[in-house]
Amino acid sequence: MEILNQLGQIFLHLIQESGFGKLSWENYVMVGISFVLMYLAIKKQFEPLLLLPIAFGMCLVNLFPGIMGLPTTEMLTEAEMLARNLDPSTYTTTVYDGVTYYNHIEYGGLFYYLYQGVKLGIYPPLIFLGIGCMTDFGPLIANPKSFILGAAAQIGIFLTFIIATALGIFTPAEAASIAIIGGADGPTAIFVTTKLAPQLLGPIAVAAYSYMALVPIIQPPIMRALTTKKERSVVMGQLRPVSKLERVLFPIIVVVLVALLLPDAAPLVGMLMLGNLFKESGVVDRINKTAQNELMNIITIFLGVTVGATATGKVFLTVQTAGIIALGLFAFCLATACGVLFGKLMYIFTKGKVNPLIGSAGVSAVPMAARISQKVGQEENPGNFLLMHAMGPNVAGVIGSAVAAGVLLSVISPG
Amino acid sequence: MQNMMQAFILLLAGFLVVFSVLILLIVVVTLYSKIIRAAQNAGEKKKAKKQNEDKQESAENNKVRAVTRAEIEDDDGEIPGEIVAVIAAAVDAVYGEKSHKIKSVRKSRPARSAWARAGVLQNTRPF
Numbered sequence: 001m002e003i004l005n006q007l008g009q010i011f012l013h014l015i016q017e018s019g020f021g022k023l024s025w026e027n028y029v030m031v032g033i034s035f036v037l038m039y040l041a042i043k044k045q046f047e048p049l050l051l052l053p054i055a056f057g058m059c060l061v062n063l064f065p066g067i068m069g070l071p072t073t074e075m076l077t078e079a080e081m082l083a084r085n086l087d088p089s090t091y092t093t094t095v096y097d098g099v100t101y102y103n104h105i106e107y108g109g110l111f112y113y114l115y116q117g118v119k120l121g122i123y124p125p126l127i128f129l130g131i132g133c134m135t136d137f138g139p140l141i142a143n144p145k146s147f148i149l150g151a152a153a154q155i156g157i158f159l160t161f162i163i164a165t166a167l168g169i170f171t172p173a174e175a176a177s178i179a180i181i182g183g184a185d186g187p188t189a190i191f192v193t194t195k196l197a198p199q200l201l202g203p204i205a206v207a208a209y210s211y212m213a214l215v216p217i218i219q220p221p222i223m224r225a226l227t228t229k230k231e232r233s234v235v236m237g238q239l240r241p242v243s244k245l246e247r248v249l250f251p252i253i254v255v256v257l258v259a260l261l262l263p264d265a266a267p268l269v270g271m272l273m274l275g276n277l278f279k280e281s282g283v284v285d286r287i288n289k290t291a292q293n294e295l296m297n298i299i300t301i302f303l304g305v306t307v308g309a310t311a312t313g314k315v316f317l318t319v320q321t322a323g324i325i326a327l328g329l330f331a332f333c334l335a336t337a338c339g340v341l342f343g344k345l346m347y348i349f350t351k352g353k354v355n356p357l358i359g360s361a362g363v364s365a366v367p368m369a370a371r372i373s374q375k376v377g378q379e380e381n382p383g384n385f386l387l388m389h390a391m392g393p394n395v396a397g398v399i400g401s402a403v404a405a406g407v408l409l410s411v412i413s414p415g
Numbered sequence: 416m417q418n419m420m421q422a423f424i425l426l427l428a429g430f431l432v433v434f435s436v437l438i439l440l441i442v443v444v445t446l447y448s449k450i451i452r453a454a455q456n457a458g459e460k461k462k463a464k465k466q467n468e469d470k471q472e473s474a475e476n477n478k479v480r481a482v483t484r485a486e487i488e489d490d491d492g493e494i495p496g497e498i499v500a501v502i503a504a505a506v507d508a509v510y511g512e513k514s515h516k517i518k519s520v521r522k523s524r525p526a527r528s529a530w531a532r533a534g535v536l537q538n539t540r541p542f
Contacts, residue, residue: 144444151437158429165422172418172425245451253443261436400437407432411425 019063026313027062033316034059034308037206046213050186053304054209058202061111061309068115068309071108075101115306118201121194123303124187125271130296131187131398132251132275133288135366139392141246142239145346146358146389150396152342153362154404156182156335161408164327169320173197176408178324181208182331183401184215185364190307191268192405196414202311203321207328215368216375218329219336219360223376226340227356231347232380234355236389247280258403265406269399335363339393361390362397370394473507473515493522 015021037055041048061068081088081102091102117123140146157179164175173196180192181204189208193201211218224232251273259266278288315321343359357377361369373390499520506517527535 141444141448144441144448147437147441147444148434151434154433155430158426161429162419162422162426165418172421175422176425242448243451243455245455246448249447249451250444253447254440257439257443258436261439262432396437399440400433403433403436404429407429408425411428 022065023063024313026317027065028313030062030311030313030316031059034062037210040213047209049300050209050304051213053301054206054308057111057305057308058206058311059308060305061312065312067109068111068312069109070112072106074104074106076104077101111306111309114302115309117299117302118190118194118306119198121191121267123299124191124194125267126295126299127187127303128268128402129271129275130292130299131366132272132277133279133292133296135272135276135279135395135398136391137250137276137395138242138247139239139388140395141242141250143389143392146392147396147400148346149339149342149359149362149393150398150400151362152359153335153339153393153397154183154400155338156331156333156363157401157404157408159334159338160327160331163330164323167323169323171197172412173414174200176412177204178327179331180204180401180405180408181211181324181328182335183364183397183404184208184212184332184335184369185398185401186212187303188268188364188401188405190303192408195409196412199315200320200324201307202315203324204328205307206311206316207325211328211332212365212368215365216372218332219369219372220376222333222336223340223357223360223372226337227344229380231344231356232377233384234347234352235381235384236353236355236358236386239388244280244282248277251276251280254399258399258406262403262406262410264409265402268402268405272398272402332363336360339363339397355384355386355389358386358390358393361394362400364394364397364401366394366398367391369397469514494520 034055037051037058040046041051041055075094075096076084076086077099078088081091081104086102086104088102091104094101094103160182161175161179164170164178165172170178177189177193177197177200180189183189186205186208190201190205193204197204255266255270255273258269275288275291278284278291339359339362340356341359342362343354343356346354346359347356355373355377357373358370361373363369370387370390370393374385374387377384377386502520503517506515
């Protein structure tokens with residue numbers, strides 16, 4: 001009988017300590033959402049490189065919240081230490097009210113430490129370093145007017161900021177973090193949110209990457225609605241070849257100008273341009289390969305799982321999150337529309353030499369947005385190749401969203 | 416209300432700053448591209464001009480030498496001047512850009528007699 005009692009108590013303890021005894025319904029809903037995201041990443045291949053780690057991080061933290069647990073220090077008396085079979089001689093002590101306490105440190109969970117790279121704003125600039133190594137600014141140098149389209153797409157960010165503020169449920173810092181989703185640039189959205197509204201990081205990161213993954217579904221209807229068949233059929237002239245010297249000087253000139261004018265954008269733009277200088281200089285091939293492969297992959301894993309791990313049930317399943325998801329979509333659509341409308345302006349001013357479809361690539365989402373411009377253009381004229389023309393606004397959008405982030409960070413104070 | 420005011424100010428500031436920075440980049444990129452291209456074009460023209468001059472000079476040298484040599488050979492009645500000119504042109508086509516001089520043109524003579532060559536061929540023929 002005694003044995004049965006003890007066995008029962010052991011099983012009861014195991015059940016109480018297991019997830020079944022500790023998790024709430026919100027955690028289970030989040031696990032369900034993570035499964036949907038995993039399905040989208042694996043089956044539909046929507047941004048799988050980021051969506052899969054994000055989804056798995058989300059799943060893991062909701063099954064075992066301790067993996068994101070903070071480190072704690074418990075002050076124990078000598079009797080308590082001995083009761084727990086701990087050796088007091090190996091601990092530091094604190095004397096309080098004449099009583100000696102031993103500082104028993106419980107270390108944080110694995111993701112807590114990996115998350116410090118997000119919290120301290122380390123990972124997004126490192127991701128930008130890798131992006132810089134992979135980016136060809138040639139089309140932008142060949143046609144610098146593309147910068148205008150990169151700027152136009154950022155209007156969506158600022159208009160969404162106004163609307164989010166007008167709703168009254170978000171502080172200006174939160175509204176700015178939500179609005180930056182319109183830049184369609186994951187690392188920039190994370191960078192701004194960790195500085196301005198870290199409590200919203202989970203929903204904002206998930207929304208930003210989800211919309212980036214959904215570019216092929218969201219953008220084409222807007223592009224078709226805002227352009228005529230004649231405009232979409234415009235065949236653009238061949239871009240001029242760009243010399244190596246121009247390519248090497250470009251990152252140096254951009255970083256000097258942006259860092260002087262907008263120091264808050266310097267970490268993102270600086271690392272982007274450093275990566276590009278690695279690529280274009282052609283003298284640091286090993287570093288270039290490491291930055292765009294091994295380093296980028298490692299940071300992507302850490303960033304993905306830890307951003308996903310911020311989406312715990314209690315934080316994610318709120319009215320605020322629904323607002324963020326809706327406003328993020330609005331920001332993204334608005335950015336696309338502004339880019340296309342500016343493309344139309346350029347079409348008019350150049351007397352029909354610019355195809356307005358390349359304007360939608362001004363939202364970052366490299367290179368997916370440029371591919372969409374190419375695809376929609378080819379629907380009208382199969383012999384039309386807009387890809388290289390769209391890459392100009394596309395990479396200008398990366399610089400533009402980093403500049404917009406710099407503006408938000410310099411004007412708005414966290415809170 | 417104060418938040419909205421701040422939002423509008425930010426909207427205007429954001430437009431102005433983002434557009435100003437990117438327009439400044441357009442100006443700078445356009446300017447430095449023009450300067451670089453102008454410098455590179457000037458350099459290429461200079462190089463092309465120098466190459467043309469070198470080619471002309473080398474052709475003239477070859478011609479002079481060919482003629483001189485041809486005269487000598489013609490005196491001996493061995494190599495006609497036209498053949499020396501053709502050889503000089505062929506050499507110039509191969510060494511075109513490098514500086515070169517043709518010092519002499521000699522008719523090659525077989526090192527062995529026909530009987531000796533037949534013997535070597537017989538002994539070295541593969542199975």
